[in-house]
Amino acid sequence: MPPFEFNPNELHRLGRAVFSVGHAMLSDAPGARRTRRAGEGTDFMDYREYVAGDDFRKVDWSLYGRLRQVFVRLHEAPRQLSVSLLVDVSRSMNFGRQQTKLSMALRVACAMGFIALRGGDRVFAYGFSDSLIGGIGPLSGAAALPKLIQHYQKMSTGRSSDLTAAVGELRSRRRCKGLLIVISDFLNVAQVETAMSRAMAGGASVLAIQILDELDRGVGLTGDLRLRDSESGEMVDIHLDQSKLDAYQAMLGARRDQLEQFLRGRGQHYTLADTNTHYLELVGRALRSQAILR
Amino acid sequence: MIWGFPAAFWFCTLMLPAAVIFFYRRRSKHLVVPAVQQWLALGRPVEVQSWRRFLRRLLTLLLQLQIIFMLVLAMADPTPDRAARRLVLVIDVGATMQTAAANGTRLDEAKAMALGISGDLPAGGRVVLLKASHVTELAMPPDTASRAARLIPELNALDVESDVAATVLAAAAYMDAEVPTDVVVISDFSGVAPTALQSAWQGPGRLRLIHVGDEHPNAAITAIWSEQEETSDRYTARIQHKGMTNASVRVDLSIDGQRIESQTIQLTGATTTVTFSVPRVAGSYYQIAMDTRDALALDDQAFGLMGSRERVSVMLVTGGNVPLELALRAQPAANIRIVMPSDYTGPLDADVVIADGVTLPNKETGAANFLFIACPDPFDLATIAPVVGASGIEYWMGNHPVMADLDPTSIRFGEAVTLEWSGGSDPASIAVAGQTPLIMEHPLPAGLRSGGGKCVYWLFDLASSDLSRRMSFPLLLWNTIDYLNQSTTRAEDYVLTGQPLRIKSVGRPSITDPAGRMLVSRKGGKSWVVSDTVSQGVYRAAGDRAETFVLNFLSDRGVRALPARDPALQGESSDAVARHGLLWAMLSVRSLLIVACVLMLLDWVLFQRGRLRVA
Numbered sequence: 001m002p003p004f005e006f007n008p009n010e011l012h013r014l015g016r017a018v019f020s021v022g023h024a025m026l027s028d029a030p031g032a033r034r035t036r037r038a039g040e041g042t043d044f045m046d047y048r049e050y051v052a053g054d055d056f057r058k059v060d061w062s063l064y065g066r067l068r069q070v071f072v073r074l075h076e077a078p079r080q081l082s083v084s085l086l087v088d089v090s091r092s093m094n095f096g097r098q099q100t101k102l103s104m105a106l107r108v109a110c111a112m113g114f115i116a117l118r119g120g121d122r123v124f125a126y127g128f129s130d131s132l133i134g135g136i137g138p139l140s141g142a143a144a145l146p147k148l149i150q151h152y153q154k155m156s157t158g159r160s161s162d163l164t165a166a167v168g169e170l171r172s173r174r175r176c177k178g179l180l181i182v183i184s185d186f187l188n189v190a191q192v193e194t195a196m197s198r199a200m201a202g203g204a205s206v207l208a209i210q211i212l213d214e215l216d217r218g219v220g221l222t223g224d225l226r227l228r229d230s231e232s233g234e235m236v237d238i239h240l241d242q243s244k245l246d247a248y249q250a251m252l253g254a255r256r257d258q259l260e261q262f263l264r265g266r267g268q269h270y271t272l273a274d275t276n277t278h279y280l281e282l283v284g285r286a287l288r289s290q291a292i293l294r
Numbered sequence: 295m296i297w298g299f300p301a302a303f304w305f306c307t308l309m310l311p312a313a314v315i316f317f318y319r320r321r322s323k324h325l326v327v328p329a330v331q332q333w334l335a336l337g338r339p340v341e342v343q344s345w346r347r348f349l350r351r352l353l354t355l356l357l358q359l360q361i362i363f364m365l366v367l368a369m370a371d372p373t374p375d376r377a378a379r380r381l382v383l384v385i386d387v388g389a390t391m392q393t394a395a396a397n398g399t400r401l402d403e404a405k406a407m408a409l410g411i412s413g414d415l416p417a418g419g420r421v422v423l424l425k426a427s428h429v430t431e432l433a434m435p436p437d438t439a440s441r442a443a444r445l446i447p448e449l450n451a452l453d454v455e456s457d458v459a460a461t462v463l464a465a466a467a468y469m470d471a472e473v474p475t476d477v478v479v480i481s482d483f484s485g486v487a488p489t490a491l492q493s494a495w496q497g498p499g500r501l502r503l504i505h506v507g508d509e510h511p512n513a514a515i516t517a518i519w520s521e522q523e524e525t526s527d528r529y530t531a532r533i534q535h536k537g538m539t540n541a542s543v544r545v546d547l548s549i550d551g552q553r554i555e556s557q558t559i560q561l562t563g564a565t566t567t568v569t570f571s572v573p574r575v576a577g578s579y580y581q582i583a584m585d586t587r588d589a590l591a592l593d594d595q596a597f598g599l600m601g602s603r604e605r606v607s608v609m610l611v612t613g614g615n616v617p618l619e620l621a622l623r624a625q626p627a628a629n630i631r632i633v634m635p636s637d638y639t640g641p642l643d644a645d646v647v648i649a650d651g652v653t654l655p656n657k658e659t660g661a662a663n664f665l666f667i668a669c670p671d672p673f674d675l676a677t678i679a680p681v682v683g684a685s686g687i688e689y690w691m692g693n694h695p696v697m698a699d700l701d702p703t704s705i706r707f708g709e710a711v712t713l714e715w716s717g718g719s720d721p722a723s724i725a726v727a728g729q730t731p732l733i734m735e736h737p738l739p740a741g742l743r744s745g746g747g748k749c750v751y752w753l754f755d756l757a758s759s760d761l762s763r764r765m766s767f768p769l770l771l772w773n774t775i776d777y778l779n780q781s782t783t784r785a786e787d788y789v790l791t792g793q794p795l796r797i798k799s800v801g802r803p804s805i806t807d808p809a810g811r812m813l814v815s816r817k818g819g820k821s822w823v824v825s826d827t828v829s830q831g832v833y834r835a836a837g838d839r840a841e842t843f844v845l846n847f848l849s850d851r852g853v854r855a856l857p858a859r860d861p862a863l864q865g866e867s868s869d870a871v872a873r874h875g876l877l878w879a880m881l882s883v884r885s886l887l888i889v890a891c892v893l894m895l896l897d898w899v900l901f902q903r904g905r906l907r908v909a
Contacts, residue, residue: 091328092328092329093328095327095328101328185328185329187328187329187331187332188328188329188331213328215327215328216327216328216329221325223323224323225323225324225325226323226324226325227325227326227327227330227333228324228325228326228327228330229326229327229328229329229330229331230326230327230328230329231328231329232330234330234334235330236330236333236334238333238336240336244336247336248332248333248336251332251335252332255332
């Protein structure tokens with residue numbers, strides 16, 4: 001993987017972001033996220049009438065003195081968000097004119113990871129191609145960022161993309177619960193909807209980030225071409241003119257829209273990125289605009 | 295048209311764009327993209343390759359190439375280029391082949407060409423080597439190319455004018471109808487135009503004319519003569535040149551090898567004459583030589599014999615005729631004997647007997663021929679008849695040697711003698727005035743002398759004409775004498791190279807050429823004849839007496855413009871045999887298959903590499 005690092009300014013900007021997630025995504029592990037569930041936290045939440053079996057130590061005797069009724073004190077139980085990063089490291093991600101999709105994906109993944117670490121969440125980092133690759137975590141604390149970056153830099157690329165198999169393995173590892181951030185181009189990924197459904201069934205809240213390049217959109221292609229799939233090796237001969245290019249881009253857009261509608265229709269999130277876009281802009285604008293970050 | 299470079303060139307030229315277009319249409323930019331899923335609906339999936347599709351695709355290319363091939367074939371009307379198995383090499387060894395060239399002389403270039411051509415002969419081929427000089431000489435009968443390779447370097451140019459045309463005609467005798475034969479002529483063609491040879495060629499084989507030599511400035515002595523005066527002699531040379539206008543040239547006169555005088559002349563116009571007037575110097579021969587350092591040194595010098603030479607012995611039988619005597623003595627090269635009619639006992643050793651108005655008293659002929667002036671002959675061929683009047687010559691035989699260089703119309707004749715010819719006589723009129731013959735001739739009666747002879751009759755009275763007062767008189771007189779003696783009136787002191795040298799000697803003379811080489815002579819009539827006269831210079835004969843002869847090239851071939859080179863004449867002749875055999879057709883198909891295989895391999899490497907699977 002090409003080496004990359006974050007400069008302090010970027011980290012500063014990233015450090016101010018926090019994932020904005022629902023309570024359903026939080027795990028039972030104690031964390032820093034306030035919840036409306038009573039637990040063993042230190043923050044007072046509310047009173048409740050005493051019922052047989054309550055801990056006597058939680059009885060608020062001051063309130064009894066005033067109201068001559070026995071009430072117990074309830075405290076907040078802050079929980080932790082599990083963020084799983086799943087980056088597509090197949091061959092199709094090795095394309096890009098200014099920067100490869102993979103390079104951008106890794107930056108975005110690390111940026112997301114840093115946001116989660118900074119926010120007290122725990123991070124699990126994976127890659128996927130034919131199957132789930134690698135796996136590190138749980139990482140906690142901002143100091144784990146170098147470890148996260150190093151993990152992705154050492155990750156080898158695969159050939160094809162099988163998101164379904166990767167999600168399946170995640171579920172088997174019980175790592176699906178929480179926020180699942182899938183970063184891919186979703187071009188050679190078969191059965192994306194199935195994979196997403198399985199992830200959601202496993203308790204994941206899915207954030208799909210699709211990264212595309214100009215080449216994916218057919219920009220600059222013209223004439224007689226023999227296109228060869230980078231993963232499957234399948235070839236197609238095409239005489240590309242403007243009409244066919246428009247048709248292709250329409251098909252691509254339709255497929256993207258289909259994926260987006262699928263995810264949004266199920267309360268999940270989807271965002272589109274371009275390799276020409278700076279990853280900070282993606283993190284700052286796109287994700288904030290979708291209230292994924294705040 | 296012989297199948298060869300032009301047709302093959304056009305086929306390859308047309309094949310190339312066809313192949314380029316074929317591959318151009320099949321070209322496509324190969325691009326690896328992340329995914330082709332979305333492209334599949336818009337393009338044509340590249341299916342699993344099959345041999346049938348592969349071959350079918352190439353079949354169209356082969357078909358196109360075949361069509362082009364057949365078109366070129368139809369236009370070229372090709373013939374199998376049958377390799378000659380016999381080669382007749384005609385190499386010009388004339389004097390102009392000594393002209394300097396880029397690599398030595400023209401003959402050196404010719405020899406190099408000949409070696410190369412004979413070396414290309416297929417194994418088992420035969421070479422005939424002919425030398426084209428003043429005669430055709432067979433240098434080598436049909437033999438191997440290796441032997442020709444040994445003989446060709448030994449060829450030397452001779453100091454003669456070559457007769458290439460005669461040698462080419464002789465080459466036809468070495469053609470073999472069964473064996474493909476090429477006749478290759480290598481020459482500078484200074485004496486004959488190549489187109490003339492091509493046009494005249496009727497042989498069954500192929501005639502190739504190979505031109506050697508380039509134009510060079512050259513000056514040549516084309517004529518030389520001497521004149522004797524009282525105490526001095528004049529030696530004159532005529533010089534022609536090309537490309538040396540206004541050039542200053544030093545000309546030397548030498549006698550017996552000693553330089554006597556030099557002059558520096560400027561070559562102006564096409565011809566320049568240089569004359570040396572020197573006090574009489576004793577010697578046997580003189581030489582005039584130019585210091586030009588031009589391309590051909592041979593024609594920069596010429597030789598001549600010193601002193602008067604007895605060309606003809608003339609016996610004048612007259613009672614006295616001063617003009618006639620003076621006219622006879624005008625030729626210093628003649629031995630004149632004047633005899634009174636009463637003292638005439640016969641021709642003795644005279645070559646020509648002139649009877650001036652007298653009838654010879656006897657019929658002795660000896661070895662002489664006769665001129666009868668206004669008198670009959672003693673041989674009963676004719677008798678005198680009455681005198682008639684005559685004005686001037688109205689008709690004459692213009693090509694007769696007696697009338698050479700004459701304008702007889704200005705001569706006035708007063709009276710003419712007529713003759714009555716005896717039966718069986720067949721005189722010929724050389725010049726007539728109206729119906730009156732003025733000059734006639736008749737052969738000597740056959741019974742009088744073996745070998746024949748001639749009689750010329752001047753049927754006019756010299757005293758009644760103004761002929762003796764004209765410059766034409768000595769000319770007419772000596773034309774007649776020379777005609778009777780079969781010699782020329784010019785006082786040529788030399789023999790041209792290539793012509794036989796005749797030496798009068800009782801015993802066989804010993805003759806050496808300018809290089810000191812002994813020459814062979816053969817008896818020819820009263821003389822000994824030497825035929826090996828191919829070198830310019832001084833020849834010495836030791837027979838009855840020591841004699842010196844000089845032979846000159848004296849030709850303007852060195853200053854003639856060479857014929858323009860015609861590339862078409864360098865290799866091919868118009869005599870081509872067209873045969874469309876099965877073997878030739880198979881050769882064509884094989885060539886096409888080779889091309890097809892190369893194209894298939896190219897297609898495989900460029901387009902099918904790594905992706906070929908059997909369906």
